[in-house]
Amino acid sequence: MIVRRIALAAGGTGGHVFPGLSLAEALVGRGHVVHVLTDTRGTTFHDTIGKTCTVHKVRAASPSQSGPAAKLGAIVQLSLGVLDARGILKRNRIDGVVGFGGYPSVPAVIAGSIGRLPTILHEQNAVLGRANRWLLNRATAIATSFEHTAGLSHTDIKVARTGNPVRASIAARRNVAYGPFGRESEFHLCVFGGSLGAEVFSNTVPAAIASLDKDLRARLVITQQCRPEDLEQAESFYRNIDQAATIQTFFNDIPEKLAAAQLVVARAGASTVAELGVIGRPAILVPYSHAMDDHQSRNAEALEAAGAAWCMSEDRLSADLLATRLRTLMEDPHKLATAARSAWDFGIPDAAERLADFVLEHLAERAVFKNPSEVEKISRGANRTSERRALA
Structure with missing residues (x-):
């Protein structure tokens, strides 16, 4: 087997890090060598794949900061990061670079472009992010998560939809059945507000639950994530209306909670949408109104x-509107089951393997390999991987 040395560039939030972790696992599982270039916040890489991949820290910062001094400082840090990355790529004889968006990926992708390496971008959202927009002219290919990605209509580089890789613990619950449940059975409602919770859910969801009829409330099994500063208030509200609820600032078993849910109330970050699709769970989505480029909408x-x-705008969200939606859905199991099946069909559980195929095939197409016959070997290997997934 031909072993390739591939650099992955990701850092910052989990929405950029988790797909990078998944691709790293897929590539290492095929016997390739993976180097990860990340910023100071990318410690997740050390904790999870530090034994199978080499992790490098490069300097990076966001030029979107306010104030000319901060912007200038960020540009200096990014420039120094490019120097860091160029040295890492040369010393380790890297064959190609994959960037996962966010400014921590910028130095490695620019360094790869300067070194004339194949540079592949991965976009997790339905809108091309600012860093990826900035890097698009330097990239040789881009993988997307959605069928349509705003901001990507005018490009000459290779584009393929691979999906957004999810954690293995999510993919493992792909075939957990939805329901069955009836009009009188327990109804598991999960409320998640992203990695740090959401104030709007802490205030609006308990009030919406309070306005439901007693027979509906009696069925509810509520799991809700809250910000630390909202926890006491939410617990007190539920206690005052005599409503049982499990409320925490963070859940270690989110895959299990999602699989048990009949309905999810959540933000619409890329990872959340991908996970809902892979497990196949219907959701009321309230996009974060201040998300960059309104990508969550x-x-x-x-x-x-x-x-x-069902999408509900944060600006117009109220307890009454949410209660009406909850009431309608709880009384219509067929509608929920249909939505669950649609979510399941939307999901791409093998996105990490698809992305690995795309990366390896693109390296071959860009004539990285000195022996042309290696292109055919890579393609045959990718086809065998696809066949195994189809039979699984």
């Missing part, structure tokens, strides 16, 4: 268009 709209979710 585009994510939510894509899932809603697939018949798998």
Whole structure:
């Protein structure tokens, strides 16, 4: 087997890090050598794949900061990061670079471009992110997560939809059945507000639950994530209306909670949308109104268009509107089951393997390999991987 040395560039939030982790695992599982270039926040890489991949820290910062001094400082840090990355790529004889968006990926992708290496971008959202927009002219290919990605209509580079890789613990619950449940059975409602919770959910969801009829409330099994500063208030509200609920600032078993849910109330970050699709759970999505380029609204709209979710604007969200939606769905098991199936159809559980195929095939197409016959070997290997997944 031909072993390739591939650099992955990701850092910052989990939405960029988790797909990088998944691709690293897929490539290492095929016997390739992976180097990870990340920023000071990318400690997740050390904790999870430090034994199988080499992790490098490069300097990076966001030029979107306010104030000319901060912007100038960020540009200096990014420039120094490019120097860091160029040295890492040369010393380790890297064959190609994969960037996962966010400014921590910028130095490695620019360094790869300067070194004339194949540079592949991965976009997790339905809107091309600022860093990826900035890097698009330097990239040789881009992998997307959604069928349509805003900001990508005019490009000459290779584009393929691979999906957004999810954690193995999520993919493992792909075939957990939804339901069955009836009008009188327990109804598991999960409320997640992203990695740090969401104030709007802490205030609005308990009030919406309070306005439901007693027979509906009696069925509810509520799991809700809250910000630390909202925890006491939410617990007190539920206690005052005599409503049982499991409320925490963080859950270690989110895959298990999602699989048990009949309905999810959540933000519409890329990872959340991908996970809902892989497990196949219907959701009420409330996009974060201050998300960059309003990308969460585009994510939510894509899932809603697939018949798998209901999108509610944060600006217009109220306890009454949410209660009406909850009441309607709890009284219509067929509608929820149909949405769950649509979510399942929307999901791409093998996105990490698809992305690995795309990366390796693109390296071959860009004539990285000195022996032309290696292109055919890579293609045959990718085809065998696809066949195994189809038979699984």
